[in-house]
Amino acid sequence: MSAERQAPARRAAFNQFEPIETRWADNDVYGHVNNVVYYGFFDTAVNRRLARAGLLDIEHGETIGLVVETGCRYHAATAFPDQLEAGVRVARIGSSSVRYEIAIFKHGEDTAAAEGFFVHVYVDRQTRRPKPLPEQWRAELEAGWSRQATAWGPAVGPRLRPSPETSRPRQDSPA
Amino acid sequence: MSAERQAPARRAAFNQFEPIETRWADNDVYGHVNNVVYYGFFDTAVNRRLARAGLLDIEHGETIGLVVETGCRYHAATAFPDQLEAGVRVARIGSSSVRYEIAIFKHGEDTAAAEGFFVHVYVDRQTRRPKPLPEQWRAELEAGWSRQATAWGPAVGPRLRPSPETSRPRQDSPA
Amino acid sequence: MSAERQAPARRAAFNQFEPIETRWADNDVYGHVNNVVYYGFFDTAVNRRLARAGLLDIEHGETIGLVVETGCRYHAATAFPDQLEAGVRVARIGSSSVRYEIAIFKHGEDTAAAEGFFVHVYVDRQTRRPKPLPEQWRAELEAGWSRQATAWGPAVGPRLRPSPETSRPRQDSPA
Amino acid sequence: MSAERQAPARRAAFNQFEPIETRWADNDVYGHVNNVVYYGFFDTAVNRRLARAGLLDIEHGETIGLVVETGCRYHAATAFPDQLEAGVRVARIGSSSVRYEIAIFKHGEDTAAAEGFFVHVYVDRQTRRPKPLPEQWRAELEAGWSRQATAWGPAVGPRLRPSPETSRPRQDSPA
Numbered sequence: 189m190s191a192e193r194q195a196p197a198r199r200a201a202f203n204q205f206e207p208i209e210t211r212w213a214d215n216d217v218y219g220h221v222n223n224v225v226y227y228g229f230f231d232t233a234v235n236r237r238l239a240r241a242g243l244l245d246i247e248h249g250e251t252i253g254l255v256v257e258t259g260c261r262y263h264a265a266t267a268f269p270d271q272l273e274a275g276v277r278v279a280r281i282g283s284s285s286v287r288y289e290i291a292i293f294k295h296g297e298d299t300a301a302a303e304g305f306f307v308h309v310y311v312d313r314q315t316r317r318p319k320p321l322p323e324q325w326r327a328e329l330e331a332g333w334s335r336q337a338t339a340w341g342p343a344v345g346p347r348l349r350p351s352p353e354t355s356r357p358r359q360d361s362p363a
Numbered sequence: 364m365s366a367e368r369q370a371p372a373r374r375a376a377f378n379q380f381e382p383i384e385t386r387w388a389d390n391d392v393y394g395h396v397n398n399v400v401y402y403g404f405f406d407t408a409v410n411r412r413l414a415r416a417g418l419l420d421i422e423h424g425e426t427i428g429l430v431v432e433t434g435c436r437y438h439a440a441t442a443f444p445d446q447l448e449a450g451v452r453v454a455r456i457g458s459s460s461v462r463y464e465i466a467i468f469k470h471g472e473d474t475a476a477a478e479g480f481f482v483h484v485y486v487d488r489q490t491r492r493p494k495p496l497p498e499q500w501r502a503e504l505e506a507g508w509s510r511q512a513t514a515w516g517p518a519v520g521p522r523l524r525p526s527p528e529t530s531r532p533r534q535d536s537p538a
Numbered sequence: 539m540s541a542e543r544q545a546p547a548r549r550a551a552f553n554q555f556e557p558i559e560t561r562w563a564d565n566d567v568y569g570h571v572n573n574v575v576y577y578g579f580f581d582t583a584v585n586r587r588l589a590r591a592g593l594l595d596i597e598h599g600e601t602i603g604l605v606v607e608t609g610c611r612y613h614a615a616t617a618f619p620d621q622l623e624a625g626v627r628v629a630r631i632g633s634s635s636v637r638y639e640i641a642i643f644k645h646g647e648d649t650a651a652a653e654g655f656f657v658h659v660y661v662d663r664q665t666r667r668p669k670p671l672p673e674q675w676r677a678e679l680e681a682g683w684s685r686q687a688t689a690w691g692p693a694v695g696p697r698l699r700p701s702p703e704t705s706r707p708r709q710d711s712p713a
Numbered sequence: 714m715s716a717e718r719q720a721p722a723r724r725a726a727f728n729q730f731e732p733i734e735t736r737w738a739d740n741d742v743y744g745h746v747n748n749v750v751y752y753g754f755f756d757t758a759v760n761r762r763l764a765r766a767g768l769l770d771i772e773h774g775e776t777i778g779l780v781v782e783t784g785c786r787y788h789a790a791t792a793f794p795d796q797l798e799a800g801v802r803v804a805r806i807g808s809s810s811v812r813y814e815i816a817i818f819k820h821g822e823d824t825a826a827a828e829g830f831f832v833h834v835y836v837d838r839q840t841r842r843p844k845p846l847p848e849q850w851r852a853e854l855e856a857g858w859s860r861q862a863t864a865w866g867p868a869v870g871p872r873l874r875p876s877p878e879t880s881r882p883r884q885d886s887p888a
Contacts, residue, residue: 219772442596609784
């Protein structure tokens with residue numbers, strides 16, 4: 189917003205896109221997609237990619253991702269029935285965590301309507317304790333997912349890029 | 364998560380609380396309240412306070428709040444049918460923007476299960492352009508809402524505390 | 539709506555009530571709680587009662603309820619931040635199914651803003667095949683939950699009151 | 714479920730389909746798309762068709778549709794990240810109301826996973842009182858939307874097919 193506010197992300201910063209169809213209930217009383225809904229787009233875009241790549245087995249997999257931090261900046265409104273695309277990239281791969289970054293584009297637009305991130309810590313489904321990111325997972329992310337300097341940039345600092353692999357999230361960290 | 368990861372917020376950092384009843388659908392497939400849902404708690408807790416204080420007239424008010432940035436850190440899981448409370452405070456009041464901070468506590472617990480923020484820019488309902496925060500609104504926030512150093516701390520820096528009053532959000536910034 | 543349309547349910551038809559706090563996102567673009575949201579109230583009110591009564595163990599119980607049919611009629615609008623109550627009753631207890639009926643009242647009002655039902659078939663969590671309603675469950679429902687002629691009345695006929703206990707829902711009937 | 718339970722709808726009963734992409738949060742704790750979510754699919758599929766046909770102007774149109782009754786039967790589970798299609802048809806056109814019927818199919822399947830309906834009463838946006846269905850709207854529905862005997866069939870009777878045009882919904886009927 190101020191001079192410091194970074195410009196919205198552009199399509200070129202992403203090499204993978206997932207279609208997002210808006211829904212009636214995405215619009216809130218002000219007639220636009222509510223700020224909360226974008227986080228649902230993030231979950232959906234990343235987990236759909238992971239599931240279709242055979243990495244995430246939602247129902248039975250031994251490794252599941254718990255979310256420890258999320259954030260989003262909003263640049264322009266979208267509204268049902270817009271068709272959107274989610275650009276997805278990996279910003280950081282730790283020993284048991286990954287920071288995913290997502291930008292939401294209106295169909296045919298080059299600059300993001302919203303952009304954000306979430307940090308997954310990978311844990312054992314039963315114990316809910318961190319475990320190393322499976323090798324196949326790491327290889328797939330390193331090979332096929334674009335990695336760029338985060339849109340939030342270095343100014344945000346280490347606190348927005350936790351190193352969960354050196355810590356012990358509580359057993360019951362939220363999904 | 365790392366040494367830098369700050370401790371969860373505690374109740375004493377808030378002087379106002381809103382009850383939050385979890386719902387069946389708040390739980391996702393992993394059996395816990397989904398990360399996205401907390402942002403709905405934030406919207407609900409703050410806007411309910413604003414509406415009940417007579418500041419926000421959702422249907423007819425000339426001034427509405429658009430969200431330009433949000434963030435959340437997750438410390439511990441919650442699950443339906445838990446009863447929760449949302450601690451609410453104001454971290455910064457600009458000329459046309461307010462940064463609200465919210466922490467979600469399980470009933471009877473002293474440390475937050477999750478904590479986050481959102482930044483409202485106040486705009487004219489019709490033009491969707493920023494307008495000065497109404498005086499009554501400012502007075503109410505200054506008098507009755509606790510103000511504390513943000514849980515995210517100075518390290519996050521100015522970029523997470525935009526100064527929207529010096530900028531011009533696009534007319535269609537999301538609600 | 540026509541002469542045949544039955545009057546809204548009244549409070550006296552229910553002996554148990556659950557508080558429902560509306561949320562910001564319950565309102566849709568027309569400024570009222572969206573029709574879909576009421577079904578979330580139904581799920582929440584009934585399952586919360588079942589969980590708190592110790593009948594439903596969402597995470598580990600051997601018996602879970604799958605929904606095979608739902609319906610709702612809408613009489614008057616509600617809107618965030620209204621406080622609502624859900625009246626809950628049992629209309630029919632089969633050998634492995636229960637028809638729950640729910641009416642949503644605005645705080646202090648005697649006639650329902652909306653009323654509906656859902657039919658649970660109780661199944662084994664693993665096999666997802668119907669199993670007899672546990673005796674404790676049946677006893678609790680028979681003792682403590684009011685049972686009344688359904689608001690939909692006999693005209694709706696047997697098709698809205700399936701007898702799931704004589705059938706075999708597909709293994710993967712939705713929750 | 715019993716002998717009386719009708720078979721699930723088949724694709725041939727619909728001539729228009731809308732794609733539905735499931736989302737992460739559609740799955741509930743039992744790992745399947747929650748019963749409530751289907752109603753969101755219904756709203757989305759029908760209103761998207763109406764908006765794209767130029768009939769429904771969500772933000773500014775003088776005529777808006779309020780929902781007075783809904784229902785759904787569930788035949789088989791679906792789960793994120795399934796791709797679904799919503800078959801949409803019109804079962805009844807009254808002077809100011811329309812009964813839409815929707816069936817949800819998994820990609821490539823011929824029988825519905827779920828099927829339901831909603832009844833729209835068309836009202837003036839400001840007064841919220843019923844008004845005749847605009848001629849263009851009626852013509853479009855009659856020309857292009859398939860009309861079939863409802864899946865619920867005559868046994869459900871007139872109460873599930875209200876004649877809202879002969880009545881006066883309360884001014885504040887829910888959207």
